[in-house]
Amino acid sequence: MREIVYLSESKLRQFVPEPRRVPRTGALRVTSPFGGIDMDAPAPDSEQGQLRHLRDVYKHVGLVADWYAAPGLSPGQWVQFEAPLRCVTLSGAHRDLVLFVDSASGRGAGREDDGGSRLIMHGSVRHLRGWTPMSVDGPALEAENSASSLGTAFVTRAGQVVDTLSRLRDPLATEATPPRTAVRLHGRGVQELLEALDDEDGGIDMSAMMTGYARITGVLPSTPVSPRCVVASPLVVEYAVVDSPQAPE
Template sequence: MREIVYLSEGKLSAFLPEPRLAVPTIKLHAGVSMAGINVESPATDLQRDLLRHLKRVEKDLARRALSHLEPELAPGRWVQFEAPLSWITLRGRFQDLVLFVDPPPSPPEAGVTRRLLLHGSARHLSGRPPVQVDGPALTDLEGGGHSAGKLFVTQAGHVLAELARAQGPLGPDAQDDTSPGPAPSLSRAGIRDLLTALDAESTEVSTSALMIGYAKVSALLPATATEGGCLVASPLIVEYVN
């Protein structure tokens, strides 16, 4: 039995069958959660249609999606991933944004690898609530070219704002994300600051579990001689490896 953690109905509905393989129109309704379906229990006609469509989409992606570790990736490409991931939401302004992140290499100097950071809407989550953390400092009172006492948005704050914008309207009253925004414009320093803050929250208790799924690349942070890279992507589906 599949145990789905996250499923974006908006991304699922964006996959349309070719005319020669036309099937009845699939309408995804707000409030109908695919992620909450138990595939071994009796399902409604709508749920069965959604499950069949999900299987068709996954079959198509299995043929063409590359591994998230492949060197030749670019924004807009679909990838398949298998990695230990923690999933969290942030307190405050970005509480409706969910982040999945893999653990840092241990020890830190062990190999120059590529981290995985997934961003999505918390309304597509199923099951237990994610770990909620304070996250990075989003604003600061010091320097930054501003006079003393003025707030400015930190690099990590810019990254979170861009990721939230790419998800479209968030929150419980938002409509389904059938039309996600453009790929976010992210800075190297901002991604590094965000990963550092998320890693600091997970030093005492590990919440990561092995997960698989498909995601669309938002941005790729290349590795350097001293730092690993990071693939930032928005998931279609995330599920536990059983």
């Protein structure tokens, strides 16, 4: 059995099966005095149909996905991940944005395959499956302009990133429109967001080993003071199967 934490039904609907060229086996043709009438068989149970569709999508994505720490990734690519992740939301206006962020405190333990990369994923709380995310304050999204006599506030770099990720959440808000241009993420803003989320990690490791598939939103290269960071939007997040330690003989 698999325990799914997050499943994007919107992304599932983007995958359309190849059209069949053979007659539908579920159709029944009834002859009447008024001519032939095609009557479709009852539709399969919606949940079972979704599970079958998910299995098909899994097979397809598994064939095309790269490892999330692989070099040369670009936006739009599918990646597979396995990492200790925390699931959080930001308090305030962006509380419908859910973030999966890897644990900085857990780096080095079971992280031989991360290639020094960090992972942060963004989505909608509506796609969570039986999981209550932790609400955190996060970074300052606005700051007061002290040079202005009016005391106006401006959006911080981290605030710009959070606003962009909120507009890209899946599904979009009813008043939002899909972006028509390439997504631009402020590199320093992403780092400030990660640093603020790391600071909220209050000493007790709340991360769980999770695995799944995601589509790349952007990749921030490493700097002398920060590792490479992969920003992505998940299709599915589930608990990873962790081998139990062997009892001493």
